[in-house]
Amino acid sequence: MMSVEEPGLLIVGASLAGLTCAQSLRAEGYTKKITLIGAEKHLPYNRPPLSKQVLSGKWNAAQTNIDSAEKFTELELDFLIDDEAIELNVGLQEITTKKHTLKYEELIIATGASVRRLPGTESMNRVHVLRTIDDALGLREALVGIKSAVVVGAGVLGSEVISALSEYGIHATVIDRMDAPQLPLTGGHFASRVNKFFLEHGVVTKYGVEIVSVSEKESGITIDLSDGSKVSGEVAVVAIGCIPNVDWLANSGLDISNGVLCDSNGLAAPHIYAVGDVARWHNPVTGKSLRLENQTSAIEQGLAVGKFIATGQSSAPTHPFFWSEIFGNKILMLGSLDAQIPLTIVHGSPSDNRFVAATIREGITTGIVGWNMPREFRQSRSMMEA
Numbered sequence: 260m261m262s263v264e265e266p267g268l269l270i271v272g273a274s275l276a277g278l279t280c281a282q283s284l285r286a287e288g289y290t291k292k293i294t295l296i297g298a299e300k301h302l303p304y305n306r307p308p309l310s311k312q313v314l315s316g317k318w319n320a321a322q323t324n325i326d327s328a329e330k331f332t333e334l335e336l337d338f339l340i341d342d343e344a345i346e347l348n349v350g351l352q353e354i355t356t357k358k359h360t361l362k363y364e365e366l367i368i369a370t371g372a373s374v375r376r377l378p379g380t381e382s383m384n385r386v387h388v389l390r391t392i393d394d395a396l397g398l399r400e401a402l403v404g405i406k407s408a409v410v411v412g413a414g415v416l417g418s419e420v421i422s423a424l425s426e427y428g429i430h431a432t433v434i435d436r437m438d439a440p441q442l443p444l445t446g447g448h449f450a451s452r453v454n455k456f457f458l459e460h461g462v463v464t465k466y467g468v469e470i471v472s473v474s475e476k477e478s479g480i481t482i483d484l485s486d487g488s489k490v491s492g493e494v495a496v497v498a499i500g501c502i503p504n505v506d507w508l509a510n511s512g513l514d515i516s517n518g519v520l521c522d523s524n525g526l527a528a529p530h531i532y533a534v535g536d537v538a539r540w541h542n543p544v545t546g547k548s549l550r551l552e553n554q555t556s557a558i559e560q561g562l563a564v565g566k567f568i569a570t571g572q573s574s575a576p577t578h579p580f581f582w583s584e585i586f587g588n589k590i591l592m593l594g595s596l597d598a599q600i601p602l603t604i605v606h607g608s609p610s611d612n613r614f615v616a617a618t619i620r621e622g623i624t625t626g627i628v629g630w631n632m633p634r635e636f637r638q639s640r641s642m643m644e645a
């Protein structure tokens with residue numbers, strides 16, 4: 260099928276977006292060598308269950324695997340895991356990793372994002388972050404037998420962590436510099452709904468505050484806040500967003516401001532593509548370039564680039580999509596709700612906590628959300644296409 264000498268295609272980042280691209284290339288008939296380089300020690304796994312099934316103890320690590328090693332062999336995918344790209348030389352079509360120097364014909368950048376940490380807490384054992392399977396297992400272990408925790412960040416990840424803490428009966432305090440919880444793409448429409456869940460589950464909320472200092476003792480973590488108060492817990496979980504992994508591209512000449520800038524086919528430069536959380540794709544419909552951090556975009560971009568390289572065909576642009584599960588509520592979000600426009604209820608009723616809602620601007624649906632109504636949400640997706 261392939262000669263040993265050919266440099267073939269290199270994918271840097273052996274996770275969802277990179278793997279999906281490799282699978283798409285093979286499905287579309289690409290026969291050259293494909294090598295995936297991954298900084299983690301693990302073969303590709305899904306991250307969404309980390310803050311849900313894994314953290315709450317329902318799944319073990321193996322259940323997050325995307326596919327088996329046998330399947331990867333069948334597809335003739337070579338993995339160099341536990342290695343990290345440190346430099347890209349565009350002129351030489353070459354990358355340098357900690358262990359190798361590798362040539363490429365085509366390069367896929369799929370290095371995702373890393374968690375933002377609270378400065379000064381990096382070496383604190385009781386301060387956790389959640390991005391990798393190792394983070395999730397470490398945090399799960401740290402929750403055993405404790406009674407209290409502080410969660411920094413009331414975004415979707417922080418809300419999922421709080422939800423898991425409540426399943427363990429752990430008393431949570433949440434801190435955020437914003438005035439309310441935030442779910443991505445929802446235009447703030449559900450801030451008070453999520454906050455109500457927090458309060459119903461006994462969560463102490465501290466909004467609109469900055470962190471002044473964090474200190475660690477054997478008994479736990481204490482955080483001093485800008486309003487003069489202190490909060491403490493036996494552990495703290497920091498969920499304050501992510502930063503795209505572009506440091507290794509610093510000397511490449513690519514535009515890496517807020518991710519790798521790409522056209523609508525994922526092309527960043529000749530023979531170089533980017534997919535997933537690290538990529539900022541141009542959307543020809545909105546005219547904007549957007550970096551999205553969700554599973555569906557990682558899959559769609561991986562599929563699109565695989566098809567484009569193998570066949571030269573572009574894929575149609577899609578709407579951003581994310582889902583979450585918070586205190587047992589299944590939330591599905593397509594497009595982006597407009598903060599300025601009241602919700603139109605399409606199915607169900609917010610008072611029953613089961614509904615499909617949309618924002619419609621000048622006859623155009625900008626976003627649609629399904630709240631505990633997955634079937635009706637799927638039926639209503641066509642509103643976005645229209």
Ligand SMILES: Cc1cc2nc3c(=O)[nH]c(=O)nc-3n(C[C@H](O)[C@H](O)[C@H](O)COP(=O)(O)OP(=O)(O)OC[C@H]3O[C@@H](n4cnc5c(N)ncnc54)[C@H](O)[C@@H]3O)c2cc1C
Nearest residue numbers: 272274275276298306307344370371372535536552553554
């Ligand atoms: C806890 C958690 C819960 C989530 N829940 C949801 C959800 O409910 N719904 C949803 O839509 N999305 C969710 N997401 C987001 C989703 O998981 C990501 O959008 C998706 O993982 C992005 O895939 P990716 O392959 O682009 O990047 P990543 O999954 O971040 O993978 C990038 C890989 O590249 C590796 N890497 C980085 N730098 C280098 C380098 N220099 N050399 C080699 N390898 C490198 C990294 O180690 C990593 O393995 C969640 C994410 C997390 C962390």
